[in-house]
Amino acid sequence: MLLKENPVSHHDCEACPIRHRAVCARCDSDELELLEEIKYYRSFEAGQHIIWSGDRMDFVGSVVSGIATLTQTMEDGRTQMVGLLLPSDFVGRPGRNGAAYDVVATTDLVMCCFRKKPFEQMMETTPHIAQRLLQMTLDELDAAREWMLVLGRKTAREKIASLLAIIARRNATLHMSNASGELSFDLPLTREAMADYLGLTLETVSRQVSALKKDGVIVLEGKRHVIIPDLERLLEEAGDDSDGGVLG
Amino acid sequence: MLLKENPVSHHDCEACPIRHRAVCARCDSDELELLEEIKYYRSFEAGQHIIWSGDRMDFVGSVVSGIATLTQTMEDGRTQMVGLLLPSDFVGRPGRNGAAYDVVATTDLVMCCFRKKPFEQMMETTPHIAQRLLQMTLDELDAAREWMLVLGRKTAREKIASLLAIIARRNATLHMSNASGELSFDLPLTREAMADYLGLTLETVSRQVSALKKDGVIVLEGKRHVIIPDLERLLEEAGDDSDGGVLG
DNA sequence: CGTCGCCTTGAATCGGATCAATATCAGTGG
DNA sequence: CCACTGATATTGATCCGATTCAAGGCGACG
Numbered sequence: 001m002l003l004k005e006n007p008v009s010h011h012d013c014e015a016c017p018i019r020h021r022a023v024c025a026r027c028d029s030d031e032l033e034l035l036e037e038i039k040y041y042r043s044f045e046a047g048q049h050i051i052w053s054g055d056r057m058d059f060v061g062s063v064v065s066g067i068a069t070l071t072q073t074m075e076d077g078r079t080q081m082v083g084l085l086l087p088s089d090f091v092g093r094p095g096r097n098g099a100a101y102d103v104v105a106t107t108d109l110v111m112c113c114f115r116k117k118p119f120e121q122m123m124e125t126t127p128h129i130a131q132r133l134l135q136m137t138l139d140e141l142d143a144a145r146e147w148m149l150v151l152g153r154k155t156a157r158e159k160i161a162s163l164l165a166i167i168a169r170r171n172a173t174l175h176m177s178n179a180s181g182e183l184s185f186d187l188p189l190t191r192e193a194m195a196d197y198l199g200l201t202l203e204t205v206s207r208q209v210s211a212l213k214k215d216g217v218i219v220l221e222g223k224r225h226v227i228i229p230d231l232e233r234l235l236e237e238a239g240d241d242s243d244g245g246v247l248g
Numbered sequence: 249m250l251l252k253e254n255p256v257s258h259h260d261c262e263a264c265p266i267r268h269r270a271v272c273a274r275c276d277s278d279e280l281e282l283l284e285e286i287k288y289y290r291s292f293e294a295g296q297h298i299i300w301s302g303d304r305m306d307f308v309g310s311v312v313s314g315i316a317t318l319t320q321t322m323e324d325g326r327t328q329m330v331g332l333l334l335p336s337d338f339v340g341r342p343g344r345n346g347a348a349y350d351v352v353a354t355t356d357l358v359m360c361c362f363r364k365k366p367f368e369q370m371m372e373t374t375p376h377i378a379q380r381l382l383q384m385t386l387d388e389l390d391a392a393r394e395w396m397l398v399l400g401r402k403t404a405r406e407k408i409a410s411l412l413a414i415i416a417r418r419n420a421t422l423h424m425s426n427a428s429g430e431l432s433f434d435l436p437l438t439r440e441a442m443a444d445y446l447g448l449t450l451e452t453v454s455r456q457v458s459a460l461k462k463d464g465v466i467v468l469e470g471k472r473h474v475i476i477p478d479l480e481r482l483l484e485e486a487g488d489d490s491d492g493g494v495l496g
Numbered sequence: 497c498g499t500c501g502c503c504t505t506g507a508a509t510c511g512g513a514t515c516a517a518t519a520t521c522a523g524t525g526g
Numbered sequence: 527c528c529a530c531t532g533a534t535a536t537t538g539a540t541c542c543g544a545t546t547c548a549a550g551g552c553g554a555c556g
Contacts, residue, residue, distance in 0.1 A: 070393075072393065072394075072396075072397045074397070074401065074487055075487075076487075078401040079401070080396055080397040080400040080401045082393035082396045082397065083393070093386055093390075094386075095383065095386075100390060100393075101393070123379075124375075124379075127372075127375050127378065130375065130378050130379055130382055131371075131372075131378055133382060134378055134381060134382045134385060135343065137382060137385045137386055137389060138341055138343075138385055140389055141385060141388055141389045141392060142348060144389060144392040144393060144396065145318075145320065145330035145331070145348075145349070145392060146320075147396060148320075148328055148330045148392065148395060148396060148399055149320045149322070149328040149330065151396055151399035151400045151447065152328040152399045152446070152447025153322065153326040153327070153328045153447060155511080155512095156511075156512065190533095190534070190535090191534070191535060191536095192534085192535095198400070199399065199400025199401060200512075200513090201512075201513055201514080202534090202535080203512090203513075203514080203535095203536085203537085204511090204512055204513075205535095206535060206536055206537080207512090207536080207537080209535095209536095210536070210537085223520085223521090223534075223535065239322055239323075239324075403543080403544095404543075404544065438501095438502070438503090439502075439503060439504095440502085440503095448544075448545090449544075449545055449546080450502090450503080451503095451504085451505085451544090451545075451546080451547095452543090452544055452545075454503060454504055454505080455504080455505080455544090457503095457504095458504075458505085470553095471502075471503065471552090471553090
């Protein structure tokens with residue numbers, strides 16, 4: 001495996017790529033300075049465990065770059081992904097000592113960590129942090145509930161289409177492109193990870209991806225690059241309302 | 249249907265049964281007085297819709313007594329329950345105008361409502377409210393994620409056992425009884441509601457309940473009263489770790 | 497008593513899981 | 527350059543658990 005230098009060049013919060021979306025988004029310069037004192041960066045390689053379920057946590061933090069998964073595993077090995085962590089997403093739970101889930105980097109990843117104790121203190125004294133964290137947690141809760149519908153009531157084909165739609169929409173907003181027209185992206189997940197996300201087996205994932213391709217809903221370049229010729233069509237296949245049900 | 253008087257006798261927050269568990273739990277007397285000014289009570293009968301998905305919301309609030317469900321429905325009628333609201337649970341989302349889910353009372357129910365605008369203002373000025381709401385939302389997020397494992401990876405029998413275990417455990421803490429030994433409770437849900445919670449059909453729910461009964465995991469008195477002779481046994485059937493994986 | 501809502505049970509069917517073989521491809525070393 | 531390896535992905539055959547469709551039971555209530 002390649003040795004690499006520390007990829008973290010920006011120790012300055014003001015220049016941070018997730019400055020306006022992470023838990024610190026509402027902080028002013030004074031507050032940022034306080035945060036700088038309790039923060040540090042950690043890098044992980046693709047495949048590395050960031051946190052083991054049950055372990056004691058002495059930090060919380062934000063994903064700066066890269067992608068990680070949150071998973072739960074039963075004793076017999078069945079696993080379910082319960083969250084997908086993207087840049088700016090928050091990791092850890094203030095007020096709790098043990099980790100409830102495994103967190104695994106699926107790509108090389110950089111985290112901005114805050115020492116837990118001082119962070120919890122800052123939450124008491126700095127409403128901007130608690131307010132932003134509340135907002136983010138409410139969004140995550142909505143996402144989790146949307147996912148419950150997918151897991152509980154959708155067919156395998158609809159599940160795949162839903163996942164692709166979510167990734168496509170996220171990429172669209174990330175790159176502020178036009179929401180309609182042709183979209184394309186690289187899948188950040190293996191077939192197995194997709195299966196763990198969707199409550200399926202990897203074979204079923206593979207079959208349904210092939211089926212969607214055969215039916216022209218998606219176009220594949222290689223195994224991982226996906227082109228969506230018609231987002232509306234994909235959303236139909238996902239069983240979603242055309243606008244995705246997003247509310248003001 | 250019986251006409252009934254307004255069952256709300258306690259307009260005084262200090263005497264409220266959910267005083268120490270609801271969103272107001274951390275408020276001191278001064279803050280409670282401010283809340284009293286923007287609050288009002290509403291009663292619902294079993295079966296009534298409290299909120300329709302997509303409707304404009306002009307209040308948020310807490311369940312004071314009774315039980316309600318949060319559900320999502322697809323155009324073709326498939327529905328998934330995404331939350332079970334018990335006394336002290338919070339309804340509505342500050343910072344959002346439209347309701348994302350249907351909320352339905354499954355028993356007669358009383359809500360303590362706050363006018364949304366002033367409540368949002370109070371959240372800015374009263375950290376105790378935002379802090380408590382954050383705590384509650386994080387708990388709900390954990391519950392939602394635990395439910396994702398149930399929906400995605402458990403068998404029908406395990407799903408039923410999981411639901412019973414959750415209700416049993418909740419009742420145990422509610423009545424501060426000894427966690428072990430014999431437990432019993434009334435199911436607050438119909439077979440159909442259980443199916444919607446578990447991502448099953450009502451027939452499958454019925455069959456698996458019968459199977460658990462035949463195998464002696466549960467004892468039924470009538471259709472709704474459930475006795476758990478051995479909680480450990482039930483947890484095994486649920487596929488759960490014996491301690492339920494709860495972390496400090 | 498008869499009706500309605502809720503629940504149970506049976507038989508047939510189907511979607512996804514399981515088991516198994518093969519394909520693709522990047523990396524590695526001869 | 528090619529053969530070997532291991533991780534990832536595809537595809538086929540079969541099986542099984544849950545759904546679907548259908549019939550009937552139970553209890554509350556008018």
